[in-house]
Amino acid sequence: MMDTAKRKWVPYFFLSPYLLFYMAFGLIPIIFSFYVSLTSWDGISGKKFVGLANYKFLFNGDSYFFKSIGNTLLFIVMTLPLQLIFGLLIATLLYSQYVKWRAFFQLINFLPYIVTPVAVGLMFNLLFDWQAGFVNKVLIHLGIIDEGIYWLGDPVYARLIIVLMMFWKGFGYTMIFFLAGLANIPKDLNEAAQVDGASGFRNFWSITLPLLRPVITFIVITGIIGGFQLLEEPMLLLGGAGMGSSSAVIGGPDRCCLTTVWNMYDTAYGSTTRYGLGAAIAYGLCVIIAVFSFIGVKFQKGEQE
Amino acid sequence: MNRSLRTTLTTSTIALFSLFALLPFYIMLVMGTYQNEELFQKIVLVPGHYLMENIKTVAESRFDLAYMNSFIVSAASTVVSVFVSCFAGFAFAKHEFKYKKQIFSGVLLTMMIPGQLGLVAFVIEMRYIHVSSTLLPLILPWVANAFGIFWMTQFMKGAIPTEVLESARIDGCSDIGVFFRIVVAFIYPAIATLSLLVFLWSWNNYLLPLIIINKPELFTIPLAITSLGNAYRTDLAAQILGLTLGTIPVLILFIFGSKSFIRGLTAGSVKG
Numbered sequence: 001m002m003d004t005a006k007r008k009w010v011p012y013f014f015l016s017p018y019l020l021f022y023m024a025f026g027l028i029p030i031i032f033s034f035y036v037s038l039t040s041w042d043g044i045s046g047k048k049f050v051g052l053a054n055y056k057f058l059f060n061g062d063s064y065f066f067k068s069i070g071n072t073l074l075f076i077v078m079t080l081p082l083q084l085i086f087g088l089l090i091a092t093l094l095y096s097q098y099v100k101w102r103a104f105f106q107l108i109n110f111l112p113y114i115v116t117p118v119a120v121g122l123m124f125n126l127l128f129d130w131q132a133g134f135v136n137k138v139l140i141h142l143g144i145i146d147e148g149i150y151w152l153g154d155p156v157y158a159r160l161i162i163v164l165m166m167f168w169k170g171f172g173y174t175m176i177f178f179l180a181g182l183a184n185i186p187k188d189l190n191e192a193a194q195v196d197g198a199s200g201f202r203n204f205w206s207i208t209l210p211l212l213r214p215v216i217t218f219i220v221i222t223g224i225i226g227g228f229q230l231l232e233e234p235m236l237l238l239g240g241a242g243m244g245s246s247s248a249v250i251g252g253p254d255r256c257c258l259t260t261v262w263n264m265y266d267t268a269y270g271s272t273t274r275y276g277l278g279a280a281i282a283y284g285l286c287v288i289i290a291v292f293s294f295i296g297v298k299f300q301k302g303e304q305e
Numbered sequence: 306m307n308r309s310l311r312t313t314l315t316t317s318t319i320a321l322f323s324l325f326a327l328l329p330f331y332i333m334l335v336m337g338t339y340q341n342e343e344l345f346q347k348i349v350l351v352p353g354h355y356l357m358e359n360i361k362t363v364a365e366s367r368f369d370l371a372y373m374n375s376f377i378v379s380a381a382s383t384v385v386s387v388f389v390s391c392f393a394g395f396a397f398a399k400h401e402f403k404y405k406k407q408i409f410s411g412v413l414l415t416m417m418i419p420g421q422l423g424l425v426a427f428v429i430e431m432r433y434i435h436v437s438s439t440l441l442p443l444i445l446p447w448v449a450n451a452f453g454i455f456w457m458t459q460f461m462k463g464a465i466p467t468e469v470l471e472s473a474r475i476d477g478c479s480d481i482g483v484f485f486r487i488v489v490a491f492i493y494p495a496i497a498t499l500s501l502l503v504f505l506w507s508w509n510n511y512l513l514p515l516i517i518i519n520k521p522e523l524f525t526i527p528l529a530i531t532s533l534g535n536a537y538r539t540d541l542a543a544q545i546l547g548l549t550l551g552t553i554p555v556l557i558l559f560i561f562g563s564k565s566f567i568r569g570l571t572a573g574s575v576k577g
Contacts, residue, residue, distance in 0.1 A: 017392055025427065028430065035426075
């Protein structure tokens, strides 16, 4: 390496902006939040040290903590496979030689990912609105139903709409990563297999798919991390035009769509200002993500060996 | 199957899917051109003629200010984030130092940590240093962006030949000089991709502004859109137009940047 003996300070110089800013605005708040999570505090009166009481409360039925984790997990489990399958399907079709206007379609399918999550939530709120919604009107017009369905008032429908919404938003993003992965596979591998008489499907299954494994792992891990941060879309979907007003339902019918971050927001800054409990929810979420990441990394390592 | 039939089949499958991707956009666009009452009465499929009136309603809410705020926040976040990420990425990819592995694992670890973890204390910290009524709290979290550092490190490992760096040094180029004159030239695709992503994430950010910004003059686009819902609760059409207007800038950015975005992605990202 380059003269490292003489200029030991150089790498630290290049690292220092990151390290300084991370400490000041990342690490310190994280540590201080942990302290806050051990207190009872509404932001106005003084902090009162309560030890692990906030964490104990998470196990209490009133806290909705595990319900919100369950909801979030359900959304991830239902959405991620759909995104992987359709993302890969479209990417494979787009990457084949039998397609016209590739760049154009690539862009179109990626567009939903770009839209502000707030707008996505509101957009689907409008589509599935009971009275003014596009979907109900079309269904009535076609004579499939006589009366509008109350999509967002029913737990099962509401959840399905969130899955549809997340799928709509995310499949183009996975598609782009699959396209990048496909481009990194050496062409001669597939050609050689073709010469050897392998069918297109066989070629895909035995060569393409295994070589895409890093991409799949990347999408799954970032998908799980991102999925746990889910907030705006369900919040705006179910709060709709009245969002921000006290009349908006927290978490939808039976809180079936309350995600963990929504729960945290609502506890610390929404219907209550329990900062301590809010911080405890964030730490609880972190532990759960850590467990999943740990399993994911173990799983990946196990497969490589 | 002959070639042209295959092409037609493949292209139409993708076109069908693209329709699914575009339909909500189209409905959003069209709905924004109607009068509110009309939205409840009929199915709107073609544009109406109430666009100008809806634009007026939206303009009254100072949407222009929200545009400016969002632009300032996103542009500043992008510049500082990309700069700091390139710096740190260079150190990780092309230098040796003590505890490098450990520090890099630390960066990866922070990528796994949900952004909300330090949120409660971050808000307090911002009040404590008296910046909570400025746009600064919306920019600061992007400065130390773990994803950006991971991204740049991966990219620089493959993209910058170490020999070039060494010969520049032998010729007497300073370390800063090496960075700005040589390193930057090799990593343009990665810079383009990361810039677009950070700009997008920052533009779309909602939770932090929702908590920290309480003056309407400092509202960013996502806040402005939701506040349209509060101010004109009954005026769905105006709110939909607000959605459209809030989406347009990033759409334009991606339409023009999509080529370099994808090139950067393909060149260095997902090699595992």
